[in-house]
Amino acid sequence: MVYQLNRSQVTEMSRVGNDLVIHLTNGSSIHLDGFFAGGAEKVLLFKESDGSIWQVNFAQDGNSTVMTGYDPYEGDTSWADALPPAEETLASPPKDTWDGYAIEIQSYTDDVGGKQGDFPPGTTTDDPAPRLNGLVKGLQPGDQIRIYGDGEFLGYAQVDGQGNWYFHVPRTSNGHHSYMARIVNAEGMESDFSASFVLNIDIYSASVLLPWIIGGLGALGVGLAIAHESDSGGSSRRHTPPSQQKVAIETVDDDVAPDIHIVQSGGATNDPTPTLNGTLSESLGGNEVLAVYRLNASTGVNERVGTAAIDAEALTWTFTDPGLSQDGVYTYTAQAENATTGLSTSISNAYVIELDTTNPASGVTTITTISGEDVPVASGGYTTDTTPTIEGTLQSGSLNTGEYLEVLRNGEVIGTATIDANGVDWTFTDLSLGEAGGGRYLYTVRLVDAAGNQSAPSDAYELTLLTDALSQTVTIGAIMDNYGTATGRITSGGNTDDATPTLEGTITGSLGATDVVVIYRDGTEVGTASVSGQTWRFTDNLASDGSYSYTAFVKDSSGTLGTPSSAYSIVLSTSVVPTPTPAATVTLQTITDNVGSDTGNIGKGGTTDDASPELAGTLSRALVSGESVVIYRDGTEVGTASVSGQTWRFTDNLASDGSYSYTACVKDAAGKLGTPSSAYAIILDTSVVLTPATVEITAILDDVNPATGDIGLGGTTDDMTPILEGTISTALAAGESVVIYRNDMEIGTASVSGLTWTFMDILSSDDAYTYKAVVQGVGYEGEVSNTYNIILDTSEVIQSVQILKIVDAIDP
Structure with a gap:
């Protein structure tokens, strides 16, 4: 025989004849008839709430008080693994207040047999499903009252507006039963239990059974024992113990989409025809059936709803409820019954489910943002983050008990969101997006309640995952x-x-x-x-x-x-008339190399080893207030030039070798750009050291009569096609040439032979002219030569000459 007791619930043990009487702290007692009979050593064990097992020590001197203490049990304990530990609450001092709350069980109602009405705890009833009555104080909206019987959750009580509550106990077996109540609020927090309410259920009428008992044991059958119990009120009765058949409801199946699952006792389902599964400890008798009862918590009606299908070999059974008519809490029990009389003592555990077929309210949640690499991505945007974080809010406030937030990607469930401590905000990180690959995805969320009902999905939030699969930029x-x-x-x-x-x-x-x-x-x-x-x-x-x-x-x-x-x-900005495009135009004239041995102007398309080239140019007019010269490198603005009058300068900073193209624009205060300058391209190559040859102009020749030959530095000539001659210090490299400048304007390239060169100019008018030469390569140039000045004068001589006489100055 197993009793769910702790040692702390026992005040003393006494011997009455061969019976052992265990006195409990709640005033009731347990009688173990014949415990000391037969002279065999008897062992009484307690399995505590912490799982430890203790053995009672008994005195052998026949005193009325026989318990002398406890010792840890050192024998085989494998049998105890299947036993639940006792609950301390059964006989603990009442703790029925909880933050201003108070709850108690006051009485039970018997509406079966000849003795009906309301009765206090500690009495006996022949009603197998009595109604518990109680009082609660301080109950708030959303609070519920949970009822427990012998340590198991049975269901929720019904409460009226004055704090009175009642609960119909599921049909149960003969014997002492302890009931308690507690409050649970909307957040799932539970109060302490009420004081234990103990009653004795005996569904066999004394007027029928006592004559059989008086008639002798033989009439009851061989091997049956007589149990005797007394309560704190002093009433006493003996009866035949119940059958050894044990019936259990193990699981309840929900097979209605979307959430097909096993419904735990106390859980919710959206299946109006749930299937019960259970076990038997032994085969049913030839005239026995396994009846299933369903208690409707809202009406208090405990209805026999049918008989289970039995697998006699496996000792298992199943039963599908023919149909629950409305949402609510239902408690199932099963019992083996005599098919003729309907009598049974082998009642199963109570199994409580809640039918909930109502979907959560639609539109109760919103996706506010998706962040990729810690940067918010607008709906319709893109990211390279394969684990983006989705965030949102619950528009209706915190979730109800049992609800959760489901996240879907392209209509497929990918996980459950985490609700923040404030109960309103939520987050979810999609850890599997990388496996899905690049492309467009739509995220939605929906509420799912404890029964598996789903709300309508939220508005979709679009996100595109980028990959490097495409080579074009x-x-x-x-x-x-x-x-x-x-x-x-x-x-x-x-x-x-x-x-x-x-x-x-x-x-x-x-x-x-x-x-x-x-x-x-x-x-x-x-x-x-x-x-x-x-x-x-x-x-x-x-x-x-x-x-x-x-x-x-x-x-x-x-x-x-x-x-x-x-x-x-x-x-x-259509409300403001923009400033017209600036009339000033800009010219990019030079880009200068100021690094290494080869410095100076870098020709267009030329090469330089200066990673900080200096750009310079001119403006068609001085800038007005709000205007600036902006520099673009490869189409991207890189800075603003320093302007002085109608000239400007800008020093760039290049990060790596390569080709770069520059333009300059005038920008006004409204951000409008004027006409860009012509592009000026250079090549940065810091791995090459350039040392071009030096060049010299040695002579300028006149080959027009009457005076021909070297004109001389600063000399005058009437030859409009003078020929320049000069030398270079070293032979030209591939791609190099000698470039001639007249009055600082490039006019052509000399013909080079070895270390000498020549160039014939064509002059259009009389004037003074200055010549220079320089060796240029691709993107670079050497030092400028000496200057050589000449004057072109092709005007006629206006004086006339006449021979007047010839004089002979030699004697004869």
Whole structure:
């Protein structure tokens, strides 16, 4: 015989004849008839709430008090593994207050047999399913009262507006039963138990059984024992113990989508025809059936709903409820019954389920943002993060008990969100997106309640995962304003009054047959560009004033995006008339190398080892307030030049060797750009040291009569095609040449033979001329030669000459 007791619940043990009487702290007692009979040594063990097992020590002197103490049990304990530990609450001092709450069980109602009405604890009833009655104080909205019988959860009590509550106990077996109540609030916090309420159930009428007992044991059958119990009120009765058949409800199956699962006792289901599964300890008799009872907590009706199908060999059974008519809490029990009389004493455990077929309210949650690499991504945007974090809020506040938030990607469930401590905000990190690969994904969330009912999904949040599968890259070179008086290129971050700006750019490589260039505005795809060769164009249509940021991608037929372009932003302001495009024009004249042995001007397309080249140029007029000269390298603004009058300078800072193309523009206060300068390209190569030859002009020759030959430095000539001659210090390298300058303007390239060179100029008018020469290579030039000045004078002599006489000065 197993009793769920702790040692702390026992006040003393006494011997009455051969019977052992165990006195409990709640005033009741347990009688073990014949415990000391037969002279055999008897062992009484207690399994504590901590799992330890203790043996009672008994005195052998026949005294009325026979318990002398406890010792740890050292025998075989394998049999105890299947026994539940006792609960301390049965006989603990009442603890029925909890933050202003109070709960108690006051009485039970017997509505069976000849003795009916309300009765206090410690009495006996022949009602197998009495109603418990109690009182609760301080109950708040959302609070519920849970009822426990012999340590097992039975169901929820019904409460009226005055704090009175009642609960119909599921049909149970003969014997002493202890009931307790506790409060659980909306957050799932539980109060202490009420004081234990003990009653004795005896479904056999004394008027029927006592004559049999008086008639002698033989009439009851061989091998049956007589049990005797007394309560704290002094009443006493003997009866035949119940059958040894043990019936158990093990599980309840929910097979209604979307959540097909086993419903734990106390759990919820959306299946109105749940299937019960259970076991028997032995085969049923020939005239026995296994009846299933269902107690409706809202009505208090305990209805026999059918008989189970038995597997006699496996000693298992199943029963499918023919149909629950409404949502609510139901308690099932099963018992072996005589098919003729309906009598039974082998009642199973109570199994409580809640039918809930109502879906959670739709639209109760919102996805507020998705973050990739710790950067928020707008819906319709893109990321390279394969583990993005999804965040949102519950619009209706915190979840109800048993509810959770389910996250879906493209309609498939990928996990459950974590609710923050405030009960409103939630997060979820998608750890499996990388396995899904690049492409477009739609995230939604929905509420699921304890029964598996689902709310409608939230609005979709679109995210595109980028991969490096596409090799082409895209550049936005310019955004053009084609409206109003101020037209032209809009600098990145600049203003425009054109609500239909045109984007222009380039791509590297060729597009595949199904590849396209797609344009994103503020992270959302807005269209597909027109592509011609390796250039593209797209005209947007903006609905309202504001700031806009554009990026471009190559996209293939599967939706995979390549590497995004750099962002290009503009500000649309149709309420302000932009300042007209500046009238000033800018010229980029020189780029100077100031590093190493070979310094000076770097020719267009030339090579330099100076990673900080200096750009210089001129303006057509002085700048006005708000204007500036901005420098672009490869189409990207890299800085603002220093301006003095109508000249400007800018020093760049290059990070690596390569080809670079520069332009300069005048930008006004509104961000409008003027006409750009001509492009000026250079090549940075820090691995090459350039040492070009030096050059000298040695003579300038006149070959026009009457005076021919070397004109001489500073001399005058009438030859309009003078010939320059000179030397170089070393032979020219491949790609080098001797370049001739007249009055600082390049006029041609000399003919070189070994270390000498010649060049014939063509002059158009009389004037003074200064010549220089220099050796130039691809992107570099040597030191400038000496200067050589001449004067061209082709005018006629105006004086006339006459021979007047010839004089002979030699004698004869």
